[in-house]
Amino acid sequence: MAGKAHVDDSVIERRLRPIYEWLDAGNNKKAVQEADKVLKKQASLPCARVLKGLALLRLGKRDECEGLVAAVVKEAPTDEATLQALTICFRELHQPEQICRVYETATKKEPGNEELLSHLFMAYVRVSNYRNQHQTAMRLFKLKPKNPYYFWAVMSHVMQGVKSGDQKGREVSLLLAERMVNNFVKEGKIEAEAEVLTYLHILETQGKYAEALSVVEGELGNKVVHQPGNFLRLKRATYHTHLGQWQAAADVYRDLIKDEHDNWQHYVGYIRAVMEISGRHSPTHSLNPPSSTGVCSGSDNSSIGGFGGSDNSTGGCGGSDKSSVSNGGEDSGCDTCDKEDPVATAAAHLAAVRKAASTQEYPDRGPFLGVIHLASTLHHHGDHTLSDTLCGDLMELLLSYITSYGDKMCCYADITQYLPNLPQERIAPFLEKVEGLVNRREDGVPLDVKAMYRDLCLVQLSRALGQHEHLSPQEHIQLADSLVNRYSQTLELTSNMADTDIRPGDAYLLLAAHSYLRGAGVREGNTTHPNPHVLLRVAAILERGIVVSRANFQLKLLLIKVYNMLGASEISHTVYEKCDLKHIQLDTLGHTLALQALDAANYTAAADIFSATLKFFMANYKDTSDPLISSYKYGSLTRIPEFVEFRERLSNSLHFATVTAEQMLLDITNEISSHSQLVEAVSQLDIDPATDKTCWDDLRDNRDLRVMDTWDPPHRQLQEVEVNANVSSEVSLLKLRNLTLRLVAAACRLTSHSSSNKASIRDHQHRSSSTKKDSNSECVNGETCGATDDATLLADLTTRLHQESQSCAQYRASSSPQLPLQGPDPSRIHLYASCNLVGVIVRHSEVLQQVHKSCTQSQGVSGEVLKAAKGEVEAAVAAGLAEAQQLAVATLVAACSKESAAEGEATQSETNNDNTFDSLSSDLSKLSLATSSPPLPRHGLERLHHLAQTLGVAAALLGCCHSLLRPIKASTSKKNKKRKDPVITPGVMTEFSSYLTTLSSQIHQLKEALSTQHKAVKAALEQHTKEEYTCLDLTSPLTGPEDAKTIGSQMELSYLKSLERLTASIANKLKYISSLRL
Amino acid sequence: MTTLRPFRCEDMFHFNNVNLDPLTETYGLSFYLQYLAHWPEYFQVAESPSGIVMGYIMGKAEGHGENWHGHVTALTVAPEYRRLGLARQLMDILEDISEKKRCFFVDLFVRVSNRVAITMYKKLGYIVYRTVLQYYSGDPDEDAYDMRKALSRDVYAQSVVPLTHPVRPEDIE
């Protein structure tokens, strides 16, 4: 018997194998065929049925899959293969709960099966059912008393606590977890390192640092063997810090510095502890050093976004510092009065470390910077003299640092946070001395690569210390010219570098680009009209830089930004693709290009980026579940809360929510040209008009706003308030979007109910009177109930949308601020709100409500409502028309011609003063800065895009009106006029029709205007191509006519495509609205 | 002058200044998370005083018998922090952990065109053990060097006797 069963198993396995293989290979059709083959031999084989279901699911046949799977589930299988197959199926069906059910049943049948129970546990992990996790783990432990099972139970308590909404529940769960471990400790049962780490984690989470300290100092500490060597000491130091035991903390850190003198965290901890001992309490509760104010250079562990949730750093540092400050008294108090100032001891100690390090062949930077950090911290506390006596003069310290490390790329980043402590009057002498460190040729060009780094460091320091703040726009441009020149002159010094490496000289180009943009008026309040000619030149220069240094992403990110400013999103997209953004970068760097492409009517690029982005976010749940299970398996239990937190941060991403909404709006507006298409599109989307599932308070700003280089002085860098304001404006726009989507969904629901009711009314009229009663009551119930609710819902959403747009009034008045270059692009709501397009949507929704009322309650439609809608939409389309006519697309290149540059020179000649920089003045410095520059096409394109989308929404609402009115029109024309059915005054019909006629003709004009523009751009493109863009002057030490040709033609092509898509989109609206004739 | 510490999930929110380098691959979430779950000690990050990710290393231990070895899955340093010995420090950690785990050797794959990395690994004592043909898919596919360094447990350095013939990706165990 046993023998036979065994044979059977292996036969089955052999039969199933090809199915698995086809599935793995992604050939689902073959997998189905193979499964059918197996099932012919053995019809009931559950695993084969499930695998067939899986293949069908992957072929898009969800229903068939569910049928097969449900039947197998009923049979309560317990064999591994079938259960695994079911698990995969339910995962792909997004029904993880079902996996729990299946294993619950299986374990009931075989309660002693350890394997099954552990699968059940993992199933609960998948759905975060911590309570059941705990129970199952304990069952496992009773079955097989293995430590891991016990700790699965412990960790389940922890998670229950951490995720518990109320404080009490949290405390209780954590306490329970702690007790469980305590019992184990008492019984001497702790075995593995992971168990000790879990214990520490539990104590840290509860802020029980004294207990944690005794764990690492006791027997259990010896179990920690796989961690980095400094692990236990670092833990001790952190715990002492939390407990305000500053002397003890300082001692541990000092030892750590002795052993690892280049590990920076030791210095930070040490200096902080020493300051506390001496009674100089740190004003902030951060473990980080005081630093400059800019968000991007700052010492922020916290997330930049405004949503508060700060990243918790290791060991749960954070919260409880306040109490520790007061506890600190025990250490500090009298230490300071009779003994030497602990700061002096520390200074001596750090000096010794530095001295020892300086004898190395390649001295590490840590010991040098340690001294600077102490000096700077003292200055920060106002102890200027003490700092000077103990550590030496700060300027001299910085200078000697630059002397040693100025030839490294990182020198500037190392010391930037200490610059604000340099007194104003020392800046000039400081920079003079730094200049003295640069080895130059006679013509001023750096002699070698090392000198280049020093030269760059000098320029960067000058900028950061405010030396470029007082330049005129002209001088900015001249400075930029000289930097580009420097780049060209030094290029040959690095010609032997591997082409996968980034050229050091690229930083000249970045610095130059920043100066050009500053000179062009980006960020000078002149937000709407930075000089396009300068933007084009910057683009040309950056493009050149990328050709040489194709790995340099700084150049690419800045270039995307410049093209975005120009509204040339086709080229932005080309550069974007060179960055090869993937996975999580689609969230953190989604702000570089996604919505910009949409707004510039680059719908193809937008759809590409959106689809990749949404795919990433949708997979997040699955992608994080399996590792969560692995954490239990491999005992890395302390990772579990981290993974869960990470998953939530992603699913609450503001970018995710925004892209989701924009994609849906795109789906229901862009290519829709008839009402049936609209209804179909809306039904495809998962919009619940009654509820918005967004957790507004939990939204997270996951953008990485630190990635782009900047050397601006702190006050010019991206500030936290700016980021917060930007986030709240994005949130406001998202609210408008979500409401708009729900409104359209509600409108569709309203009319689909009504039209099906109409259908049943008609049905009912056809039927004989015998069944009249039943069917009548049925249909009346359906109509009144459903429709009344839907109508209220629509009314409610309309009011909400109106209110929400009122609260956006602040955005209407102002144009959106251009943030510093490393920040996000200007927020979109200003422009959207200023077009007053929400009003168009609200008015059309009101029309729909009236029409609906008149259909259901025999009320007439008030002409006022239609008139209001008409007024609103007329104004919007007229504005769009003006916009379309003014689009300075075809003339942009001409406006950047040589002649206009010369004109600028004339007006600017008097500012041609001596420049401190050896400017080999190029043509670029003759740019016309004072003359009013042509408006950038970007805003025009964006407005037109918003208008097109709004017309799409209006068309949808009118389409809903139409589907209400059409059956009535049909019946009134056919039947006699004495019927008691809702009577609509023919006036409404005519008014509606005439409204549509006016609207159509207006949209038609808009379309014509766009076509005219399109033709003009096309003509310009052809003309310019023939002339090889000789009219566009992009000459610089690095660029010439070739660049004008590429950039000029790419730009015009980009605009051409944008116009093409806008025209197509408007044409769709026209077709849609024209089809609504009654 | 760095803080070396275990990599955490949230580092992924700002590791772009490292990962945007074309030679550094950005993987799907589950890839990083599986490493964190399975080999947490092998995934270390170097952080600058201002909290910038300077670089990181990601690795694992695998193999049976005398093939039990440490593997470097990813090693990368942000451009402005290169040539400061950071990669060397990160490799030291990985080798140290591999020693503790009693591995016989450490290995890694590198694009044959990645001159800088190959030079560096050679400098750190690695040899080209074999060439793996078309290991990196792309346009066109690219070969990889499988580089190795023996650890103390491999007393006679048997793991680092180079193969004379290249192998195909499906032939590497």
Ligand SMILES: CC(C)(COP(=O)(O)OP(=O)(O)OC[C@H]1O[C@@H](n2cnc3c(N)ncnc32)[C@H](O)[C@@H]1OP(=O)(O)O)[C@@H](O)C(=O)NCCC(=O)NCCS
């Ligand atoms: C390869 C890489 C990790 C090196 O990082 P790093 O921190 O600069 O390397 P280190 O400073 O520790 O260098 C150690 C030694 O390697 C050699 N080396 C490193 N970079 C070099 C270069 N560009 N040219 C020549 N030798 C180099 C040197 O001998 C150096 O020692 P030395 O400076 O004392 O002479 C880094 O260039 C990088 O991130 N590249 C992109 C990603 C990548 O290619 N990863 C490897 C994939 S397998």
